[in-house]
Amino acid sequence: MHIALKLIAQRLALGGLLLVAVSVLIFVGTQILPGDVAQSILGQSATPESLANLRAELGLNEPAITRYFAWAGGMLTGDLGTALTSGADIGDAIGGRLANTLFLASVAAAFSIPLAILLGLLAVRFKDKWPDKLISATTLASISLPEFFIGYLLIFFFGVKLGWFPSVATVYDGMGFWDRLEVVILPALTLTLVVLAHMMRMTRAAILNVMQSAYIESAELKGLSRFKIIYRHAFPNAIAPIVNVVMLNMAYLIVGVVVVEVIFVYPGMGQYLVDHVSKRDVPVVQACGLIFAAFYIGLNLVADVVSILTNPRLRHPK
Amino acid sequence: MSDELKYLSRLVAAGRLDRRAFMGRAAALGVTAMGAGTLLTSQVRAQGAVKGGTIRVGIQGGSSTDSLDPATATNSTATQILRMWGEPLVELTADGGLENVLAEEFSASADAATWTFKIRPGVTFSNGKTLEPADVAATLERHAGEESQSGALGLLTGITSITVEGDSVVIALDGPNADLPYLLTDYHLMIQPGGGKEAPDAAIGTGPYTLVAHEAGVRSVFEKNPNYWREDLGHAATIELLVINDDTARSAALQSGQVHMVNRVAPKVASLVSRMPGVTVHSTPSAGHYVFIMHCNTAPFDNNDLRLALKYAMNREEMVDKILFGNGTVGNDTPINAAYPLFSDDIEQRTYDPDKAAFHFKASGHEGPILLRTSDNSFPGAPDASQLFQQSAAAAGIELDIKREPNDGYWSEVWNTQPFCTSYWGGRSVQDAMFSTAYSSAADWNDTRFFNPQFDQLLVAARGELNEETRKGMYRDMSVMVRDEGGLICPMFNNFIDATSDKVAGWGPSKGFDLMNFYAPMKMWVVG
Numbered sequence: 001m002h003i004a005l006k007l008i009a010q011r012l013a014l015g016g017l018l019l020v021a022v023s024v025l026i027f028v029g030t031q032i033l034p035g036d037v038a039q040s041i042l043g044q045s046a047t048p049e050s051l052a053n054l055r056a057e058l059g060l061n062e063p064a065i066t067r068y069f070a071w072a073g074g075m076l077t078g079d080l081g082t083a084l085t086s087g088a089d090i091g092d093a094i095g096g097r098l099a100n101t102l103f104l105a106s107v108a109a110a111f112s113i114p115l116a117i118l119l120g121l122l123a124v125r126f127k128d129k130w131p132d133k134l135i136s137a138t139t140l141a142s143i144s145l146p147e148f149f150i151g152y153l154l155i156f157f158f159g160v161k162l163g164w165f166p167s168v169a170t171v172y173d174g175m176g177f178w179d180r181l182e183v184v185i186l187p188a189l190t191l192t193l194v195v196l197a198h199m200m201r202m203t204r205a206a207i208l209n210v211m212q213s214a215y216i217e218s219a220e221l222k223g224l225s226r227f228k229i230i231y232r233h234a235f236p237n238a239i240a241p242i243v244n245v246v247m248l249n250m251a252y253l254i255v256g257v258v259v260v261e262v263i264f265v266y267p268g269m270g271q272y273l274v275d276h277v278s279k280r281d282v283p284v285v286q287a288c289g290l291i292f293a294a295f296y297i298g299l300n301l302v303a304d305v306v307s308i309l310t311n312p313r314l315r316h317p318k
Numbered sequence: 319m320s321d322e323l324k325y326l327s328r329l330v331a332a333g334r335l336d337r338r339a340f341m342g343r344a345a346a347l348g349v350t351a352m353g354a355g356t357l358l359t360s361q362v363r364a365q366g367a368v369k370g371g372t373i374r375v376g377i378q379g380g381s382s383t384d385s386l387d388p389a390t391a392t393n394s395t396a397t398q399i400l401r402m403w404g405e406p407l408v409e410l411t412a413d414g415g416l417e418n419v420l421a422e423e424f425s426a427s428a429d430a431a432t433w434t435f436k437i438r439p440g441v442t443f444s445n446g447k448t449l450e451p452a453d454v455a456a457t458l459e460r461h462a463g464e465e466s467q468s469g470a471l472g473l474l475t476g477i478t479s480i481t482v483e484g485d486s487v488v489i490a491l492d493g494p495n496a497d498l499p500y501l502l503t504d505y506h507l508m509i510q511p512g513g514g515k516e517a518p519d520a521a522i523g524t525g526p527y528t529l530v531a532h533e534a535g536v537r538s539v540f541e542k543n544p545n546y547w548r549e550d551l552g553h554a555a556t557i558e559l560l561v562i563n564d565d566t567a568r569s570a571a572l573q574s575g576q577v578h579m580v581n582r583v584a585p586k587v588a589s590l591v592s593r594m595p596g597v598t599v600h601s602t603p604s605a606g607h608y609v610f611i612m613h614c615n616t617a618p619f620d621n622n623d624l625r626l627a628l629k630y631a632m633n634r635e636e637m638v639d640k641i642l643f644g645n646g647t648v649g650n651d652t653p654i655n656a657a658y659p660l661f662s663d664d665i666e667q668r669t670y671d672p673d674k675a676a677f678h679f680k681a682s683g684h685e686g687p688i689l690l691r692t693s694d695n696s697f698p699g700a701p702d703a704s705q706l707f708q709q710s711a712a713a714a715g716i717e718l719d720i721k722r723e724p725n726d727g728y729w730s731e732v733w734n735t736q737p738f739c740t741s742y743w744g745g746r747s748v749q750d751a752m753f754s755t756a757y758s759s760a761a762d763w764n765d766t767r768f769f770n771p772q773f774d775q776l777l778v779a780a781r782g783e784l785n786e787e788t789r790k791g792m793y794r795d796m797s798v799m800v801r802d803e804g805g806l807i808c809p810m811f812n813n814f815i816d817a818t819s820d821k822v823a824g825w826g827p828s829k830g831f832d833l834m835n836f837y838a839p840m841k842m843w844v845v846g
Contacts, residue, residue: 085383086534093382096533152566160574167570168376168577170560172537265562265571267382267536275382275535278726 004315008305015301022293023075027068030282075290081283085276090287093272098291100171101268104184105253108191113246116196120203120242121235124211125227136204139197151190151263158186169264187264191257195249202245206238213237240307247303254299255292371844373554373822375833376568376577380561382535386519388508389461389468394581394832395535395561397505401836402540402557403444404508404523407435407454408499410747410835412827414659416499420449420509420524430494430782436486441547443511444528451482456513458489461506470506472762473751494782496789500659500748505836526552526840535561553824553843569817572597578822579839581832583815584698585643596820601645601813602828605657605745605752608641608697608812609649610690610707612805613767616737622803623682629668629807630675631711637809640706641699645815649808652797653743653752657811657829660749660786662794665801675714687717690739691732695725697742703809704740734765741765742812747830749793753777757800766805773799821845 055061059070074081080090119139123132142150159167169183210216211234219229258270269288276284308314380395388400407421418424421435441449460466462474479490489498508523521529526548527540538559542552560577562568565584571577573594583591583599592599612619612628619625634648647655650667692704701722708718723732723739732739746752755761758777759769773796780792800806814832818825824842828834834841 083383086385088534155567155570160570163574166576167567167574168560168562170537172531172533174531262564263567265536265560265564265567267533271535272382279381279383281383 004309007308007314011301011304015297018297019290019294020072022297023072023290024068026286026289026293027064027071030286031064071286075287080287083276083281083284085279085281085284090284093284094269094287094291096173097267097269097272100266101254101257101270103171103180104187104191104257104266104268105250107181107184107188108195108253109250111188112192112195112249113199115192116199116246117203117242119196119200120207121227121230123200123204124207124230124234127208135200139200142193143197145193147190147194148259148263150193151187151260154186154190155263167264169266171267184266187257187260187266190260190264191253195252199242199245199249203238203242206241207234210234210237236310239310243306243310244303247299251296251299254295367550367553367824367843368846369553369843370555372556372558373579373839373842373844374558374560374577375839376562376571376580377559377833378561378563378565378568378580378582380535380559380563384534386521386529386532386534388506388510388514389466389470389518391506392469394836395559397831398559398833398836398839399521399529399532399538400505400508401525402527402538402840403521403525403529404510405525406504406507407502407509410500410503410829412829414657414829416503420454424499426496426498426784430496430498430784431491433489433491433498434483434486435489438547439485441524442545443522443524444543444545445511445522447511449509449524451485451487453511453513454487454509455480455482456515457507457509458487458513460513460515460518468506470504472755473501473504493778495750496781496784497748497750501751503747503830505831527557537561550841551837552840554839557839559839569594572817572819575819575821577819578844579816579818579833579842581814581816583817585641585645585812585815586699588643588645588815591817598818598820598825600816600818600825602816602832602834603647603655603657604812604814604832605655606743606812606814607649607653607655607745607808608637608700608703608742608810609653609740610704610807610809611739611741611766612807613737614803614805615767615769618682618684618688619737619805621682621684623678624684625805626802627675627677627679627682627714627716628688628711630671630678631714631716632707632807632809633670633710634668634809635670636706636710637703641703642810642812645813647811647813649810650797651801651804651806651808653745653756653800653806653808654749654793654797655811657745658749658752658793660790660793662790662797665794665797668801670710672710672714675711675716679714679716687719688738689719689721691721691723691736692740693723693725693728693732695728696733696740697812700740734763749796750777750781753796757796757804768800768804768806770799770803818842 059067078091080094082088083090083093119135123135126132155167158164165185166183167186169187171180171183207230216229216233219233257268258274260266261268261271273285273288276288375398377395377398379393381393384393384396386399388404391397391400405419407419408424409417409419411417420438420441422438424433424435426433435454437449437451437454443449458474458477458480461468461470462477476491476493476495477489478492481488491498510518511522514520526543526546528543529538530541531537531539540557542555546552560571562571562580568580569583569587569591572580588599588601591597612625614620614625629651638644638646638648648667649655650665652665654661656663690704690707692700694701704720708720711718733741743756746755754777756763756765757768757773758764759771759774776792776796780789783789783792816833816838821844822842823845825838826834826841828837833839
């Protein structure tokens with residue numbers, strides 16, 4: 001087992017290295033935006049004196065390397081700095097937003113992952129029969145619609161016509177868990193419809209691939225039921241590609257849902273980032289970028305580790 | 319209006335006939351839905367305001383970058399929040415006049431260069447402090463100061479001193495300005511304890527509500543201020559503002575009953591929204607206008623014949639029909655309309671005339687296409703309006719090329735930089751403010767590069783003219799100058815389109831901004 005531990009440590013170290021590289025990219029990217037930061041903050045009302053004052057205040061007269069290490073050091077010690085536009089502490093503001101984003105992503109994942117895998121198993125069990133075709137057709141149809149359109153459709157039917165769920169998903173401090181769950185039902189359902197097909201198709205394809213193997217034939221000859229063969233013998237050997245695609249979709253649920261946030265008025269990270277990009281609030285953009293990158297790398301790391309642990313050939317290399 | 323309709327509307331107000339049945343019968347009597355809705359509202363108002371309950375507002379404009387400091391408020395959510403907790407010295411009335419708020423009375427010296435505002439006694443801030451003239455003086459100083467970042471700074475540049483004299487605040491100007499009280503209605507100028515110098519974003523003021531929960535760009539909750547000094551404002555016990563920037567989400571929230579009122583209904587869906595059960599759409603004329611602006615000092619627009627050619631090539635009625643969907647009025651190439659107190663309605667209306675356009679175009683000697691820049695955010699429907707203009711101009715033999723610019727950076731790279739583009743103006747409370755902001759030679763935002771010494775002289779002279787008829791005549795002359803010589807093509811004035819549900823009542827006319835100049839949540843009440 002110690003080889004596996006070593007592998008995991010290796011992956012973690014690589015992930016850390018990647019994050020450092022990303023932080024450099026983010027920093028350089030925000031530095032080469034046209035006009036310097038002070039200019040974009042002051043905009044039309046800039047005078048030479050106010051520009052000089054603001055540059056000094058932001059520490060822009062320091063060399064870029066010094067500024068990078070000051071910023072990266074702050075990040076490591078949990079000090080994300082203050083927003084230029086509102087003067088608020090970025091850590092506090094992002095904390096609440098990130099919790100909201102993770103809550104919505106978790107609810108959507110709790111709906112979509114079990115559903116996608118179950119539908120995938122069913123599609124394999126009834127391969128080329130009507131349930132398989134029905135499942136494929138509906139999930140592919142839902143992934144083909146733009147997410148804002150799915151959102152509007154759900155608002156129209158469940159929010160306005162039937163009145164079952166609120167169409168506005170505003171959550172705030174002091175709101176109970178069940179209230180939060182109720183308001184995020186529609187956005188979570190939208191996201192579920194968006195990510196379902198990808199995971200379902202991958203589950204189906206991965207299991208079908210395994211189903212060609214000789215040991216499946218022996219299981220059949222043993223007289224096991226078809227569904228038992230699928231979930232006892234085929235599924236465990238198809239976990240690695242499924243976990244990979246599940247993690248990719250999890251990452252999407254965290255970093256890519258700004259459209260859904262806007263439509264449902266959900267106060268998550270995406271809307272927060274877009275607001276600050278349009279005001280050129282660079283410290284916030286840098287902090288958000290790094291957090292998103294950390295999630296992306298972290299989830300892919302989990303996918304890697306899981307595929308190593310579930311694959312004896314990788315677990316015990318020659 | 320028939321007696322039967324009045325009888326029916328009284329039944330609704332008394333709760334003996336439901337709203338839908340009333341609308342049905344009104345339609346049978348040949349009254350439009352909008353007319354019947356208005357009648358209904360006025361009858362319900364007559365029954366008297368109901369105290370208590372919660373009003374929820376779905377409001378556009380808020381962003382997570384907003385601060386609570388009145389000086390930096392720019393969008394409609396920030397303005398609405400200021401109205402809830404703060405109050406200015408004076409406020410606009412529905413007929414364009416002035417109402418004293420924190421000023422008990424005010425007066426000017428004979429030359430209108432010194433103004434005295436007597437401060438209302440017995441008013442307290444929501445932190446318990448009593449309102450004093452020093453607070454008023456400090457507030458004005460903060461906005462007018464050298465280092466001020468305030469949006470009201472431009473309005474206050476003429477102030478030379480602000481002093482406290484007994485129970486009054488005296489404002490001295492560097493020249494006469496008959497409009498100073500109007501300028502003080504600006505929404506940035508909410509009176510704060512100590513002028514807000516120590517805690518500009520504390521949201522402490524004398525307003526009818528106090529802020530109890532706030533997350534910028536998401537939600538703000540207000541409770542009634544128990545010590546508020548007025549009876550006629552602030553009926554609901556709680557007011558909740560939900561920032562909903564997506565147009566469709568906003569109208570869906572109103573339709574599903576999650577909010578009681580919304581602002582900025584998109585013109586193209588206004589008639590659909592008005593057909594929703596239990597929803598009334600209010601289309602209120604405003605001073606805001608959508609414009610095509612030419613730089614008078616840049617070729618080929620430095621030729622007045624060319625400018626006139628383009629003005630005659632604009633089909634104004636078509637713009638109001640197809641861009642505003644009827645929710646607006648035609649413009650007359652001046653930024654002034656009937657929303658202004660000293661408006662003259664006798665200036666000849668310029669109309670679409672391809673022959674005159676072709677004549678002036680030929681006289682200008684210009685050949686080849688003219689480049690017009692536009693973007694989605696220069697005003698709603700601007701690219702469509704540019705195409706309509708392209709077609710109406712083509713009928714006069716004028717070729718327009720349209721260049722679509724990105725939204726990001728439009729206000730810094732295109733507007734007030736490029737010689738011909740689309741834009742919008744929100745309008746101001748008085749002519750002087752509008753002309754000083756964008757048409758005097760010295761104005762930073764002179765986005766038509768209109769340099770006319772005679773116009774500048776009239777502008778200064780009108781400020782000191784206390785005879786209203788003479789002043790009105792001066793403003794008429796200035797409008798005519800802009801109309802006939804300026805670089806402004808103003809095809810339309812846009813209405814504010816708001817919508818309310820029948821769970822709230824008390825809508826009335828207003829001047830200024832949308833949602834009854836942002837007083838709707840406080841002037842309306844929950845229907846029992």
